[in-house]
Amino acid sequence: MAVKTRFQVIMMMITVFLLSSLCIALGTKLKVVGGSGPDLRLRDAESNKVRITVSQDGAGDFKTVTEAVNSIPQWNNRRFILYIAPGDASDPPTITGNDTASIVGRNGKPIGTFQSATVAVDANYFLAINIKFENTAAHWIGRRGEQGVALRISGTKAAFYNCTFYGAQDTLYDHKGLHYFNNCLIQGSVDFIFGSGRSLYENCYLNSTTRKVASITAQKRTNSSMESGFSFKNCTVTGSGQVFLGRAWGEYSTVVFSYTFMDKIVLSQGWSDWGDQKRDLRVYYGEYKCSGPGANLTGRVPWARMLTDEEAKPFTGIQFIEGDSWLISP
Ligand SMILES: *[C@@H]1O[C@H](CO)[C@@H](O)[C@H](O)[C@H]1NC(C)=O
Ligand SMILES: *[C@@H]1O[C@H](CO)[C@@H](O)[C@H](O)[C@H]1NC(C)=O
Ligand SMILES: *[C@@H]1O[C@H](CO)[C@@H](O)[C@H](O)[C@H]1NC(C)=O
Ligand SMILES: *[C@@H]1O[C@H](CO)[C@@H](O)[C@H](O)[C@H]1NC(C)=O
Ligand SMILES: *[C@@H]1O[C@H](CO)[C@@H](O)[C@H](O)[C@H]1NC(C)=O
Ligand SMILES: *[C@@H]1O[C@H](CO)[C@@H](O)[C@H](O)[C@H]1NC(C)=O
DSSP states (O other): OOOOOSSOOOBOSOOEEEOSSOEEEOSSOOEEOSSSOOOHHHHHHHTTOEEEEEOTTSOSSBSSHHHHHHTSOTTOOSEEEEEEOOSSTTSOOEEEEOOOTTSBOTTSSBOHHHHTOSEEEOSSSOEEESOEEEEOOOOOTTOTTOOOOSEEEOSSSEEEESOEEEOSBTOEEEOSSEEEEESOEEEESBSOEEESOEEEEESOEEEEEEEEEEEEEEEOOOSTTOOOEEEEESOEEEEEEEEEEEEESSTTOEEEEESOEEOTTBOTTOEEOTTOGGGGGTOEEEEESOBSGGGOOTTOOTTOEEOOHHHHGGGSSGGGGTGGGTOEEO
């Protein structure tokens, strides 16, 4: 269900930090899907919901998302639902910023990629529907410090439906935890989906804006015991430039694309070991039943995996993110 649009508000230049274990949903009715039911914390949170409206014209409970979020107590364990209305009825509500890694922070040092996020979510059970997260920083090829994160998700059990993530370098910091993305548009130039999360991206549109050669993902699984990896199912890969599907930020970097349409921008090699051949034997880069000119397997690096039905199975359902216990229908 779409976010209500009876309030006129557009959030400009704000950074929202959700620091406690608070539960935020942007949406309406929540219902559990899957067999085993939700975990207990989630069940408690859902039975005790609070609704807040954000409206810049003063018609809602708060004028900015920041104020609304600040009103939620630390260590909150109830479900808070924020309704944010768009500034323009035809657009989704947009949360925008332009910080980059090289911006100087209060301590006189560059803030770094981690702090550049327009929206940073450290809370568990975050849920966003129909929100546009944006970092408008430009990306100049070859210049350092231009990373500008639109959204960083560090909490676990987070879901995003019909959301847009716009940025250039490092758009979506899929930092850590279990995450689900459905029907989202993610756009960027370099490593625009990166981090150590364990995430399922379903029906998403990955749009490259690079002018040269770049990688879509930089997945950071650093050891074999770490449960981390990105799975893209029924997605579309398109845009400009030439792209690798992934490059190995971590030695055990794990990425699988299944049932995905790949435009001609995908390089025939498919994957990059980031110049470290040790990683060739350690990374897990798989493809399964993809289509389109970029999915032609001739020319793939020898260590790319063409998955069998059995090998693909763990990656192609919500079991990949233990979704049975926490994924609630929006
Ligand atoms: C997402 O958008 C589609 C239309 O593109 C709509 O059918 C669907 O209900 C929306 N999902 C949510 C969770 O709002
Ligand atoms: C970033 O946004 C701020 C606040 O709106 C603005 O003053 C600044 O000029 C912007 N910087 C760039 C590089 O666009
Ligand atoms: C695959 O993705 C497309 C586009 O997002 C969507 O229309 C279609 O329903 C999806 N198919 C399945 C089986 O989910
Ligand atoms: C995808 O990116 C290209 C530039 O590479 C842009 O022209 C196009 O509008 C983008 N598509 C969407 C759906 O935003
Ligand atoms: C694997 O990496 C994670 C995250 O950096 C760390 O917490 C864990 O201790 C590591 N495990 C081993 C066996 O090195
Ligand atoms: C895949 O690419 C190779 C080499 O460019 C080409 O010979 C072959 O016809 C392509 N296969 C398909 C199915 O397009």
